[in-house]
Amino acid sequence: MSQYIELKAQIAKLQEQAEEARRTELEAVLVDIRRKIVEYGLTAQDLGLTVVRRGRPPKKEPLPPVYQDPKSGNTWSGRGKPPKWIVGKSRERFLINQEHS
Structure with missing residues (x-):
């Protein structure tokens, strides 16, 4: 097997591992963010988020x-x-x- 093909296989495997690590860490991050939002009484406006209105x-x-x-x-x-x-x-x-x- 050529070195190029081996490197591409390693890249694909690492990308899968990185995505799995992201998914694992994401839930803990979301729990922490939600807790802080409630604790400090933050609103979407406080966080700089804009409300998108749909429709006419x-x-x-x-x-x-x-x-x-x-x-x-x-x-x-x-x-x-x-x-x-x-x-x-x-x-x-x-x-x-x-x-x-």
Whole structure:
């Protein structure tokens, strides 16, 4: 058997031994950490851990209206698909007076 193949076999055996040692020591480390967390009343924030929230992000506040239909009183922020009442018309005449804001 070549020296290279023997060394690769030794590496694989040592990696297995290292992983087994890690698994053995890990339980004792976790027990010690949990004990200290309880003893000192530590929180995830104290440990610098962030809480990952899953699911949908919180909804954003709606944008203030920029345009208003004088007939119906409907408004539009100017973002997204324009409503039917403003399509094909000059938007300037639908502008809401923004001086009060």
